[in-house]
Amino acid sequence: MAERYMVTGCGGFIGSKVAELLLRAGHAVVGVDNINDAYDPRLKQWRLTQLRSRANFHFQRLDITDRAALTRLFEADAGSAGVDEVAQRPYAAVVNLAARAGVRPSVEIPWVYYQTNCDGTLNLLEMCRRFGVRKFVLASTSSLYGQHNPVPYREDADTNRPLSPYAASKKAAETLAYTYHYLHGLDVSILRYFTVYGPAGRPDMSVFRFVRRIAEGEPIVVFGDGTQSRDFTYVDDIAGGTIAALKPLGYEVINLGGDRPTQLSDVIDQIAELVGKPPRIERRHAHPADVSATWADIDRARRLLDWSPEISLEAGLGRSVTWYRQNREMALELELTDRTEGTYG
Numbered sequence: 001m002a003e004r005y006m007v008t009g010c011g012g013f014i015g016s017k018v019a020e021l022l023l024r025a026g027h028a029v030v031g032v033d034n035i036n037d038a039y040d041p042r043l044k045q046w047r048l049t050q051l052r053s054r055a056n057f058h059f060q061r062l063d064i065t066d067r068a069a070l071t072r073l074f075e076a077d078a079g080s081a082g083v084d085e086v087a088q089r090p091y092a093a094v095v096n097l098a099a100r101a102g103v104r105p106s107v108e109i110p111w112v113y114y115q116t117n118c119d120g121t122l123n124l125l126e127m128c129r130r131f132g133v134r135k136f137v138l139a140s141t142s143s144l145y146g147q148h149n150p151v152p153y154r155e156d157a158d159t160n161r162p163l164s165p166y167a168a169s170k171k172a173a174e175t176l177a178y179t180y181h182y183l184h185g186l187d188v189s190i191l192r193y194f195t196v197y198g199p200a201g202r203p204d205m206s207v208f209r210f211v212r213r214i215a216e217g218e219p220i221v222v223f224g225d226g227t228q229s230r231d232f233t234y235v236d237d238i239a240g241g242t243i244a245a246l247k248p249l250g251y252e253v254i255n256l257g258g259d260r261p262t263q264l265s266d267v268i269d270q271i272a273e274l275v276g277k278p279p280r281i282e283r284r285h286a287h288p289a290d291v292s293a294t295w296a297d298i299d300r301a302r303r304l305l306d307w308s309p310e311i312s313l314e315a316g317l318g319r320s321v322t323w324y325r326q327n328r329e330m331a332l333e334l335e336l337t338d339r340t341e342g343t344y345g
Contacts, residue, residue: 004028005246006091006133008064008124009098010051011035011044013202014139014193017239018095019051025243028056030077030091034063038100039204040334046327047200064098064120074131093135093246096124102204103143103164104287110165117169118176125180135187137245138177142194142231142257142294143167151261152297155192155253163288174253181251189245194257194296198235198316199323203334207232207317210268211324212331215275224286226265229293233258234311234319244305257296258309270314274321 005022009015010031019029031051035041051057062069077091100106100116121138128136144159144167162168180186197207213220233256241256272279301307311319324331 002026002028003092004030004090006030006032006094008032008094008096008120009139010059011048012097012099013047013198013200014196014235014238014242015095015097016047016051016200017198017235018097018242019057020054021239021243023051023054023057029058031057031059032062032064032073033059033098035061036063038102038105039202039337042330043200043203043334046330064096064123065115067123067126070123070127074127077131090131091133093137094124094128094133095137095242095246096121097139097242099139100169101141101166101202103166106164106166106169107287110169113165113169114172117166118172121173122176125176125186128186129180129184134185135189135246135248136177136180137189137191137242138173139242140170140174140190140192140253141167142192142255142296144171144174144192145294147292151293152259152295153255154297155255155300178251187248188251189249190251190253191242191245192253192255192296193238194231194233194255194294196233196235196238197320199320200327201235201320204337206264207267207271207320209336210271210279211275211321212336214268214272214277214279215321215324216332217277217280219280219282220268221282221284222264222268223284224264225283226268226281227263227292228286229261229263229295231257231259231261231294231296232267232313232316233296233309234313234316237309237311240310241301241305241307244307247305249304252300252304254301254304255296255298256301256307257294257298258313259296259298260309260313261293261295262313267313267317270317271321274318
């Protein structure tokens with residue numbers, strides 16, 4: 001049956017893909033995004049343009065930290081009497097993908113991370129309580145796991161020692177979601193994403209930056225010696241897992257990862273081979289907030305969601321390079337930054 005969903009962060013990398021898959025399945029999506037400048041907003045506008053061409057997509061430019069604006073949206077929505085039957089239904093779920101992501105910049109400006117990731121999540125949880133939305137999906141992060149956790153990371157590992165304000169803000173959001181589950185019976189799925197990459201990825205992330213700079217013969221910046229490994233996960237797999245988590249689960253924390261950690265130096269070599277140019281590397285010191293390795297234990301995702309990653313790193317990198325070549329003119333205009341670790345999740 002066609003349902004109606006709210007997807008926050010719909011102009012973002014993962015949010016736009018989740019909205020696309022929901023729309024493709026015949027559902028209606030109300031997309032919320034404030035189109036901030038955490039990275040070049042022109043890429044967010046490009047993604048939104050793809051969504052706006054689809055029926056049953058309705059966009060609201062709104063900041064989830066603005067509780068009054070959120071309240072007005074939910075109130076107007078509850079009192080609407082649209083022509084379309086699906087558009088009149090209450091939300092089947094709120095999928096909160098709006099977030100400030102990135103380890104390093106959170107050390108520099110922690111306040112905005114707290115406001116978006118904590119206050120914003122609390123506002124949405126309260127809207128669910130007030131307006132009878134029974135399902136809440138929260139994007140969380142593998143950055144909650146630290147050096148003291150053995151790999152592969154399990155969801156029941158100790159995550160009480162976050163290494164960055166970003167990770168701390170996501171931990172706070174998770175605990176708020178549990179509180180609303182406990183007090184108000186809200187069905188909650190918390191998804192810890194591991195190093196998401198793919199076409200139209202964030203320009204502050206490693207794969208996007210490496211593809212563009214190697215393709216254009218420009219130097220790439222690598223923090224550390226390149227032996228750090230990440231559990232790279234293709235964006236379509238992440239979006240599919242997010243949608244699978246819309247089912248009733250009570251309260252669950254679930255890793256979504258590629259289950260195949262790869263050293264950063266190997267990713268650089270693969271991209272260089274795909275674009276046909278050697279990489280020029282500038283090395284900088286590793287940051288103390290960065291972990292040396294991430295690796296998801298995805299047994300719980302397999303068991304609860306019947307989910308496992310389908311796209312290999314080799315195939316995903318190939319698709320990322322193809323997207324860059326097809327959209328090179330636009331991609332070349334985007335502002336890049338080397339402030340972040342270059343991974344989402």
